[in-house]
Amino acid sequence: MENPAQSLAGGNTTPAIIKVGRAVEGAIALFLAILLALMVVAISWQVASRYLLNIPSMYSEEFLRFSLIWLGMIAAGYCFVGGRHMSLPLLIDVLPPVPQKILRFINSELSMIFGAILIWGGSTSFVANSKMLTPMTQIPVGWLQSVLIICGAMILIAETIRVLCQLGIVPRDPQAPAPTEGATFGQLAIATLIVAIFGACIVTLWQSDWMSEHVYSSLELTSTIVLFTTFVVFLIIGAPIAIGLAFAGVLTLGLQIDLDVMMPTVGETMFNGLDSFGFLALPFFILAGNIMNATGLARRLIDFAMLLGGRIPGSLWQTNVLANMLFGTLSGSGIASATAIGGIINPVAREKGYNMAMTTAVNAASAPSGMLIPPSGALIVYSLITGGGASIIALFMAGYLPGIIMGLSVMLVAYWYAKKHGYEAESDKPSRAETMRLFMRAAPSLMLVVIVISGILGGAFTAIEGSGIAVVYSLMLALVYRGLNLRKLFEILRDTSIVTGAILFLIAASTMMSWSMTFASIPETVRVLMTSVSDNFIVILLMINLILLVVGVFMDMSPAMLIFTPIFYPIVTELGVDPVHFGVILIYNLALGLVTPPVGTVLFVSCSISGEPISKVIGPLLPIFALQAAGLLLITFVPAISLALPTLFGL
Amino acid sequence: DTYRLATNVSDNSTAGQLLAEFAGAVAERTEGRVEFRMFNDGVLGDQGQYFQQIQRGVIDAGLVNSGTLENVASAVGVMNLPYVFRTSEEYAEVMTAPEVQQALFDATAEHNVVPLGFISSGFRSIYTTEPVESFEDIQGLKLRAIASPTYMEMLSLFGAVPTPLPFGELYAGLQQGIVDGAEGGLAGLYVAQFGEVAKYALLTNQTRLTDFVVTSNRFVESLDPADLEIVQEEFQKISLKSVEFSDASEAADLQKAVDEMGVQVIEVDTAPFIEAVRPMYENARADEAKRPLIEAIFAIENREF
Numbered sequence: 042m043e044n045p046a047q048s049l050a051g052g053n054t055t056p057a058i059i060k061v062g063r064a065v066e067g068a069i070a071l072f073l074a075i076l077l078a079l080m081v082v083a084i085s086w087q088v089a090s091r092y093l094l095n096i097p098s099m100y101s102e103e104f105l106r107f108s109l110i111w112l113g114m115i116a117a118g119y120c121f122v123g124g125r126h127m128s129l130p131l132l133i134d135v136l137p138p139v140p141q142k143i144l145r146f147i148n149s150e151l152s153m154i155f156g157a158i159l160i161w162g163g164s165t166s167f168v169a170n171s172k173m174l175t176p177m178t179q180i181p182v183g184w185l186q187s188v189l190i191i192c193g194a195m196i197l198i199a200e201t202i203r204v205l206c207q208l209g210i211v212p213r214d215p216q217a218p219a220p221t222e223g224a225t226f227g228q229l230a231i232a233t234l235i236v237a238i239f240g241a242c243i244v245t246l247w248q249s250d251w252m253s254e255h256v257y258s259s260l261e262l263t264s265t266i267v268l269f270t271t272f273v274v275f276l277i278i279g280a281p282i283a284i285g286l287a288f289a290g291v292l293t294l295g296l297q298i299d300l301d302v303m304m305p306t307v308g309e310t311m312f313n314g315l316d317s318f319g320f321l322a323l324p325f326f327i328l329a330g331n332i333m334n335a336t337g338l339a340r341r342l343i344d345f346a347m348l349l350g351g352r353i354p355g356s357l358w359q360t361n362v363l364a365n366m367l368f369g370t371l372s373g374s375g376i377a378s379a380t381a382i383g384g385i386i387n388p389v390a391r392e393k394g395y396n397m398a399m400t401t402a403v404n405a406a407s408a409p410s411g412m413l414i415p416p417s418g419a420l421i422v423y424s425l426i427t428g429g430g431a432s433i434i435a436l437f438m439a440g441y442l443p444g445i446i447m448g449l450s451v452m453l454v455a456y457w458y459a460k461k462h463g464y465e466a467e468s469d470k471p472s473r474a475e476t477m478r479l480f481m482r483a484a485p486s487l488m489l490v491v492i493v494i495s496g497i498l499g500g501a502f503t504a505i506e507g508s509g510i511a512v513v514y515s516l517m518l519a520l521v522y523r524g525l526n527l528r529k530l531f532e533i534l535r536d537t538s539i540v541t542g543a544i545l546f547l548i549a550a551s552t553m554m555s556w557s558m559t560f561a562s563i564p565e566t567v568r569v570l571m572t573s574v575s576d577n578f579i580v581i582l583l584m585i586n587l588i589l590l591v592v593g594v595f596m597d598m599s600p601a602m603l604i605f606t607p608i609f610y611p612i613v614t615e616l617g618v619d620p621v622h623f624g625v626i627l628i629y630n631l632a633l634g635l636v637t638p639p640v641g642t643v644l645f646v647s648c649s650i651s652g653e654p655i656s657k658v659i660g661p662l663l664p665i666f667a668l669q670a671a672g673l674l675l676i677t678f679v680p681a682i683s684l685a686l687p688t689l690f691g692l
Numbered sequence: 693d694t695y696r697l698a699t700n701v702s703d704n705s706t707a708g709q710l711l712a713e714f715a716g717a718v719a720e721r722t723e724g725r726v727e728f729r730m731f732n733d734g735v736l737g738d739q740g741q742y743f744q745q746i747q748r749g750v751i752d753a754g755l756v757n758s759g760t761l762e763n764v765a766s767a768v769g770v771m772n773l774p775y776v777f778r779t780s781e782e783y784a785e786v787m788t789a790p791e792v793q794q795a796l797f798d799a800t801a802e803h804n805v806v807p808l809g810f811i812s813s814g815f816r817s818i819y820t821t822e823p824v825e826s827f828e829d830i831q832g833l834k835l836r837a838i839a840s841p842t843y844m845e846m847l848s849l850f851g852a853v854p855t856p857l858p859f860g861e862l863y864a865g866l867q868q869g870i871v872d873g874a875e876g877g878l879a880g881l882y883v884a885q886f887g888e889v890a891k892y893a894l895l896t897n898q899t900r901l902t903d904f905v906v907t908s909n910r911f912v913e914s915l916d917p918a919d920l921e922i923v924q925e926e927f928q929k930i931s932l933k934s935v936e937f938s939d940a941s942e943a944a945d946l947q948k949a950v951d952e953m954g955v956q957v958i959e960v961d962t963a964p965f966i967e968a969v970r971p972m973y974e975n976a977r978a979d980e981a982k983r984p985l986i987e988a989i990f991a992i993e994n995r996e997f
């Protein structure tokens with residue numbers, strides 16, 4: 042089928058409208074990059090002014106907190122432009138072309154509706170909260186919340202342009218990341234009709250006496266059903282997961298509050314969901330990892346890992362796992378690790394004739410170990426959710442052994458697989474000189490973890506500030522190795538912002554959803570239910586692990602952590618489980634979820650790097666997953682694995 | 693009907709216990725017509741966040757302290773001034789005075805909330821990881837301060853170095869030496885276990901961060917006048933009780949920190965501290981919004997400055 046947009050764009054002259062579009066996108070990207078760079082400066086200043094100059098800065102914390110929200114919200118809007126938000130295109134991919142196009146239109150329209158909700162709510166908040174000032178900088182909170190309007194407008198505009206492109210009214214930019222296929226006005230009309238009919242049905246039902254009676258008599262049950270039905274429906278139709286979470290929250294809240302007050306509540310709870318100093322660790326650790334990667338430091342880590350990995354059968358796999366664990370000491374992101382290490386290992390593995398499905402599985406299953414091996418943003422976020430009940434530095438120490446167990450499980454399966462299929466070790470014992478040489482090459486990057494951990498233990502900076510120090514250190518290395526120019530730095534800052542935006546938007550949407558759950562008293566009901574089943578902590582922990590494993594299949598780590606920590610944390614601590622130990626269980630468990638389809642971001646990334654379809658990777662993943670799950674049981678019922686190190690350091 | 697009451701404190705804190713008592717009494721006297729469902733531990737957000745929902749009538753009531761309220765109504769800042777209350781008796785007398793309560797109503801009325809009353813949360817002092825005995829000893833110490841210009845200024849005037857640090861990071865901050873101490877309620881030494889690392893409790897008693905319960909206009913309008921009266925009466929009871937109750941539970945927790953963690957309690961001459969913060973009173977008097985309240989309070993306390 043001839044696509045008018047493509048033929049138009051295929052000419053020699055670029056249409057003006059595309060030039061304008063690119064200019065706007067470029068401006069937004071520049072804004073994001075500059076903001077992120079300023080945040081690095083601010084957190085460095087915060088540490089330096091306190092530790093070196095003894096005049097602690099009063100305003101940097103607030104600046105950083107609100108910058109993060111703006112960065113996240115605007116980058117999230119930007120992600121809609123490129124269709125970069127995570128979704129689950131299972132159903133949409135198997136549909137014939139016409140229904141597929143209709144479904145895409147439906148998804149666009151749903152996103153637009155949510156954009157409109159943000160604009161509506163954001164405008165109300167802007168006015169209502171303009172008299173409330175932030176404590177230190179004395180900026181009206183309403184002004185800060187205007188970012189909701191900006192984000193909503195970006196969603197609305199991005200989706201409108203997408204629809205117009207599909208209709209061929211606006212030419213498609215041939216450089217745009219996501220392909221758009223031509224569609225007809227008739228298909229758009231059908232999509233709009235479906236959305237309108239469903240919308241009308243829901244509004245009517247929500248306002249009916251029948252519904253309000255149900256809400257009144259059994260609020261928790263009704264809300265739970267609405268919540269999960271909405272989420273699952275949105276997941277199935279392939280809408281961005283964040284949009285699914287958001288609508289689940291909106292419809293649950295809609296059961297209990299009037300539309301006009303609900304709109305600002307939706308926006309404010311999303312805004313508040315990002316208002317946490319600890320979330321700064323997410324972009325900063327990702328940024329540090331990306332800088333390290335861009336300057337060729339990942340390569341040095343792999344060479345170093347090969348010293349040991351090369352002597353074990355299935356050498357490249359062993360090396361991949363070890364390098365992922367080493368990379369984990371630079372970055373708290375499974376995605377960054379899978380990209381950096383997998384990106385280098387995969388081409389070599391293909392050349393040497395390694396089974397690529399197994400290669401992909403190994404990379405995916407070992408990449409999340411870096412979320413347990415410190416420093417780790419995930420552990421920081423958990424500590425914050427517990428209100429400091431589990432200290433960050435104790436969690437850092439507790440994460441080492443479980444992170445290594447996660448990696449070792451992969452190495453064991455890889456060894457067994459290699460033996461069975463006749464893969465041999467690639468190298469002999471290296472000479473001492475060679476070992477020394479490779480160690481010295483990797484040492485500067487390995488120093489990062491030493492600097493961060495000793496800086497925290499020594500009182501120079503907090504664990505969260507440590508993420509900023511990691512960025513500064515990796516920048517210094519990049520300068521020394523001359524691996525970075527301004528152009529490349531801009532690209533790294535931009536890409537980090539975009540990845541962060543996608544994650545933060547998920548966090549914001551899931552906070553809003555969990556707020557609506559709390560508002561309907563669902564967590565309280567779950568707590569009562571669980572403790573009525575048993576008060577034996579072994580049974581409870583098993584139950585929690587099972588629930589989390591199931592949840593992890595469908596949900597990404599941050600939303601799952603945000604939703605379930607507040608539910609489970611009080612139950613287990615009351616039963617005497619150590620908060621630090623529980624944090625390790627939780628994150629280990631959810632890290633496994635990053636690799637299980639349908640929603641497994643690390644698996645997605647690993648597959649897209651190797652080009653293997655998910656369906657082929659699941660086979661080799663199963664034994665790894667089984668062994669890692671056994672490791673989970675071990676960690677759950679032998680607290681010493683987690684607590685020995687923190688106890689040793691007196692934390 | 694069931695109404696949502698949001699707090700950011702735990703069930704077993706002073707305010708948490710008193711509010712549970714209040715909710716029980718109200719439910720009983722109204723025969724279930726007014727039931728409060730508690731949302732403790734900040735599950736509906738922090739104070740500034742649920743305050744926005746109370747203004748809108750989405751949440752019915754919530755606990756907000758004078759620090760949070762100061763960001764909305766600057767007059768309330770007077771209550772956050774150090775040594776504006778020098779004893780618990782002075783505090784109780786001021787907080788129950790009709791003119792002070794009226795001033796509070798006036799300050800919050802334009803923000804679409806109705807204050808129900810106050811709950812005392814005891815005096816705040818200073819605790820450190822290094823031995824201290826006097827005003828001189830805290831000169832140059834890095835003390836963790838809550839994010840409030842008033843508190844930052846106060847600690848600067850004391851000669852300390854006010855250091856912002858999130859509450860969740862305070863324990864590690866004391867332990868690793870990011871800060872030398874903190875400004876806060878001494879019960880925290882036991883409740884939040886800061887006493888494991890900060891062994892010196894200096895009885896400076898500089899401020900009383902007061903908690904207020906505010907309700908939405910919608911809540912007040914939805915209640916039968918007789919029921920509203922019951923709600924107000926029952927709140928008055930816990931309000932009055934809270935002054936003694938918070939002092940007693942604060943003292944009990946501090947005693948536990950002394951017995952179980954070896955914390956040392958140090959009496960200190962507060963005169964130099966009071967003298968140091970005098971400029972803050974002058975600034976408050978120069979502020980149109982704050983002058984009436986500070987003058988009313990000083991009149992009740994019978995003091996010049």
Ligand code: NA
Nearest residue numbers: 369411414416
């Ligand atoms: Na890590």
Ligand code: NA
Nearest residue numbers: 593594634640
């Ligand atoms: Na998953």
